[in-house]
Amino acid sequence: MRIPDTILQIDRRIIFLLIGAAVCIPLLLKPRFQDSPTPIVQSIFDTVERLPAGSRVFLSFDYGPDTAPELDPMAKALVRHTMTRGHEVSFFTLFPEGVGQIKKITDNLLPVEFPDKAYGRDYVNLGYKAGLGGAINTMVVNFRTLVNADAEGTPLDDLPITADVDEMVDYVIILSLTAGDPGLKEWIQFAGDIAGIPVMGGGTAVVAPELYPYYPQQLVGLMGGLKGASEYESALVDRYPAYRNATMEATMRMGPQVVTHVLIVLLVLLGNLAYFLGRSGPGNRAGRTGQGNRAG
């Protein structure tokens, strides 16, 4: 068998092995790649930065543990930023699994990094509400019918942070961390477009391309995937150098990303090289490898 053919018909398990190595090795060696924020991320940062201290911020954790590696770093960066700026943050989720994600923040991050911030005064956990996009709709129409107590069952009126919250529009911005449906798209459709509250946030790299069409008219800004998170982290570090030594998870996890991305690019280039060499030589077998892409 000629070399181009061997390359074209490479066992996919070899590719799997290479990918495994490309993820594991950087995880062990921990290289650090710094990034600078792009405008679409910077605009979230600027919005949070410009709000007067004490602004009411709504932060929805619309994801579960399976997408946590991508979205947790965004959650942490946003919580650090809003808390540093002195905003009053309400945590919320439309995903049943989101409850656990909020708990990670309220139990682990806040007491350690912001010991002076108090539950019920500086932040509150409104918990999970079923009903997908319909839940957002209900909250916009009549906030208190759906949300009348925090996740522990304490009535909103008994908590200083929420005592004055009667309507969704009492929040100045809505932030959502999105893994799928429901998420930013529904927040835009049911809250942003209808009630006029600025909506922004982050999405996994999968949902992000679908959200681009809403930017900048309906969506103030968007963090796409781990790269978006690492951009936000660098914006945060630029403005608040105190965070330079905090664990910047997204920045750390960019190592495996860089290596695998380069690996995939090299593989694609190699495949094309072999394809063209194989096509020009005798015994033309071009087009027979794998199943052609005939869509469109």
Add this chain to the structure above:
Amino acid sequence: MRRRIPLIITFIIGVVLITGYFVTRGPFNTLYESFSDYFAIITVFAFILGGGSLLKIHLKRVSSRATDWPYSMVTLVAFLVTLVIGLFKVGNPGGMGGEILASGSWLRFMFDGVYNPLSATMFSLLAFFVASASYRAFRARTKEATILLSAALVILLGRTPVGAWLTAWMPESLAFLELPNLANWIMAWPNTAGQRAIMIGIALGVIATSLRIILGIERNYLGRGE
């Protein structure tokens, strides 16, 4: 009778919900806003059918000693044990009134210990499949495939610091051609254009299909003949 009544139900509920979108009060709006709730409730009734189907298939495999029947036993046991734990809140510190996923409950353990790692690992298989699919599909066979491939490569490189490093030599006047900028430009403009065309098309498809359903033109789901 058996065919007409379902068509009438479809028509009425369809028209009522559409009206409910525009009318802010009264029964129309109540129905529009509660439809998701209603649907979720009916889904729970449907679980009886789904669960029945699951039990039937695996019991049949076990009783006929079909290939791989011991694995069907695994499914059956796992299903029944989890169902009992879940429905009766077995091991829930709050008893029957406790939150279903209260920490420390057995169902919580099933979720954290079994469901979660399995789900996350299945999901992570995509890292491998993304690589094998791009290796095979991204070949410059046709003009269309070449466009697909080029866009993908620009984004792949532009999404990492390597992209910036590769094109850092470019003069200031050509800064827009640096890979990260090019990648962002593709995402913000041509990608948005394509996404929008697809979204508008889908919206029209949904509108037309909904209309065909409400009017009873599309009625395959009720079976076609009498």
Add this chain to the structure above:
Amino acid sequence: MDVTLMLWIDAALTLMILSFLYRDNPFYKFAEHLFVGVSAAYLMAVGFWDHLVPNLLGKLFPSLMSGVVPGAVGRSPDYYYLIPAIFGLLLLTRLIDRWAWLSRWALAFIVGGAAGFNLPRFLDSDFIIQVQSTMIPLVVLDASGNLLWGASFSHVVLVLGVICGLVYFFFSVEHKGVLGHVSRAGIWVLMVTFGAAFGYTVMARISLLTGRMEALGAWLGSIF
């Protein structure tokens, strides 16, 4: 639950699923069947407690459910919820051959509801707003009236891209002549979109694997 035990279960299940990459094998089969059984029952139980109990029983019999549904005390029954109850029961007639045709009523309710619920929503958010967002000036000037070449070019790409893409979706006209060329350009726009979205997504997939590898790392760390 013991942390070490959890780590071991986590690692074992992770490795069983990963073994599928090599080939189908008994470990994968075991993990797959376990997953199906546990997850199906898990979601049924959650559906029962999260939807049926509070939203149906809690709404119809609030006083009876006061022990299980918080906030049900003193609420009057909401009879609108008889609607899903009736259709839910009708659905179950499938189990009785003689009455099975009645289940079509439930399906008709759901399908009609889906159509009525989605039609206005897609019209508003995905048709009107997307068309509206594409009505942008093809020539962009800065404050002092100078032409911004880059921004203008981007706007032209967006407007023409959307139009070409839409032309590709025309079904009732043959794609030849001018229309054929425009539709061809539409395919190119779609191909750029697909390539870009694919490339963009790779990052998310790698992140997931990173997360799993970190979990395996924690397990290995607990051994050594």
Add this chain to the structure above:
Amino acid sequence: MHHLPTTRILCGVPHLSRLLCAVCVFAAVSSQRAVLAFAALFSLPRAVLASSAVSTLPRAVLAFAALFSLLQADPVLAQAGAESGWFNTDRTQALVLGIILTGAILLYVVLASAGRPLFIRKIAGLETVEEAVGRATEMGKPILYVPGLNDMDEVQTIASMNLLGHLATIIAGYDSRLHVPVRKSLVMSVARETVQQSYLTAGRPDAYQEDDIHYVSDAQFAYAAAVDGIIVREKPAACFYLGGFYAESLILAETGNSIGAIQIAGTARPPQLPFFVAACDYTLIGEELFAASAYLSKEPRMLGSLKGQDAGKGIAIVFILAGSALATLESITGSETVREVSEIVLWLFR
């Protein structure tokens, strides 16, 4: 009551001009000539439209639209509507456009059922369905149909069920097994109903196997794991993935590819399209999924509604062009008149 910014701007446009314009629009669309121009735009024969029965429909639709714009334009009336609080005035435009779009679709449905022949372009993936089924029969292997992850509350799942019905009719004619694992119990019910009827219609009620359409699990990745298992163990000759898909799309499509099955996919979930395009032989892109049922059935009324969809795209293109042209003019001239005109012309897209 929260108005969108543009609605607020619209309210600033002088009252009289808006009223005048609405009256003009009303007069224009009511004239026979305007109807004929509309007909020419969408290649309708004048003769058909001249017949009073048909021509009243688009006229009524457009007149209705104009009437609504009139109502909306008059602040007194609009105020009265808002205060009685029954009609959601923020959604007037959606209502008017909805009436226009559904009117266009209905018009073509009526025309098509009146016997007007309709052309439909080739949709690549659907040409091969018959071939794929035949191949499966020859090889003695089953056909796998995956209806996606969504439940029956999504229109694309309903579209998938309709396609399954057509496919089952074809399969019933051959002697192959159709395997449909589903994620949602309701979808299972509908799929069984549909397939059973298709087999009945094809005269093969005996070939219908209820257990081949079965529930797996509501969990996304448990479902994916099980379908992957089915693919590697049963080695189907053809795999259909039609419906709403999420991240599992590529897991399924790559596994299907590894066993060399013919794969035809289609989804109206844009994020998953790239993966199907990369890993499957044919992909129905977005709207094509909804068109597929009409394409396969070739039923006149269904084809008519496809033409109505095209009219919708025509409207979108016309408004995008007009909107961009006006915006360009406004940006160059900075003229107040242009702004006012564009506010009125583009009122439908608030």
